[in-house]
Amino acid sequence: MPDAVFDRMQQGTMRTVYRGVPFFKSPFDIALYLQLLSRQRTGTVIEIGTKFGGSALWFADMLTAHGNRDGRVVSVDIEHLVDFDDARIDFLHGDANSLDKVLTKDLLARCPRPFLVVEDSSHQYRETTAVLNYFHDHLRTGDYIVVEDGVVSRLSGEQYRRYDHGPNRGVADFLDRHGVDYEIDTDLCDRYGHNATYNPNGWLRRR
Numbered sequence: 001m002p003d004a005v006f007d008r009m010q011q012g013t014m015r016t017v018y019r020g021v022p023f024f025k026s027p028f029d030i031a032l033y034l035q036l037l038s039r040q041r042t043g044t045v046i047e048i049g050t051k052f053g054g055s056a057l058w059f060a061d062m063l064t065a066h067g068n069r070d071g072r073v074v075s076v077d078i079e080h081l082v083d084f085d086d087a088r089i090d091f092l093h094g095d096a097n098s099l100d101k102v103l104t105k106d107l108l109a110r111c112p113r114p115f116l117v118v119e120d121s122s123h124q125y126r127e128t129t130a131v132l133n134y135f136h137d138h139l140r141t142g143d144y145i146v147v148e149d150g151v152v153s154r155l156s157g158e159q160y161r162r163y164d165h166g167p168n169r170g171v172a173d174f175l176d177r178h179g180v181d182y183e184i185d186t187d188l189c190d191r192y193g194h195n196a197t198y199n200p201n202g203w204l205r206r207r
């Protein structure tokens with residue numbers, strides 16, 4: 001996909017709402033998550049980076065729509081910007097760099113499997129790596145971890161340079177260390193064209 005297409009799509013993505021709440025997913029990724037949710041029969045979505053809660057609400061609704069009445073969403077953020085409650089969602093205060101403090105072993109043990117982990121926090125190398133490393137110890141075969149927004153490397157605006165290729169570098173370095181334990185799900189990454197997603201090479205399935 002030409003970079004200009006991503007530039008234009010980003011303008012729309014940043015104006016997207018779901019049930020009145022800002023929801024920062026691209027049209028490609030909304031479709032790709034639906035494919036994954038249909039296929040995986042996800043038990044719990046664990047999201048790092050809540051913002052206003054639009055994606056958490058969408059994930060909760062999508063679990064319900066897929067017939068999973070016990071489905072849970074756990075969403076962690078260093079800030080609290082959410083102004084609604086939903087019985088299916090736990091909004092937790094925490095830092096991507098110290099997830100063991102908030103996503104304790106006990107809490108994870110209570111979450112239905114399989115997991116879909118969504119790393120959507122700072123898009124810096126440090127947090128990307130911290131989240132991947134943390135979940136490496138907690139994922140089981142068939143769980144997914146999606147590293148969001150490697151697309152920042154392709155967006156032309158000066159504001160995107162501050163990410164310094166954080167998600168893409170984080171994924172590449174993690175796979176150098178642990179690639180034997182993960183499969184890049186190319187059926188998702190490349191479904192609509194090579195890496196036609198905001199998450200290039202970022203849809204990882206635990207083997």
Ligand SMILES: C[S@@+](CC[C@H](N)C(=O)[O-])C[C@H]1O[C@@H](n2cnc3c(N)ncnc32)[C@H](O)[C@@H]1O
Binds near residue numbers: 047052076094
């Ligand atoms: C891109 S927004 C999340 C968007 C949301 N998932 C959606 O799709 O609607 C990123 C969020 O990550 C949070 N964040 C940034 N650094 C963080 C950190 N170190 N730990 C936890 N959350 C962090 C920010 O406060 C912000 O709310």
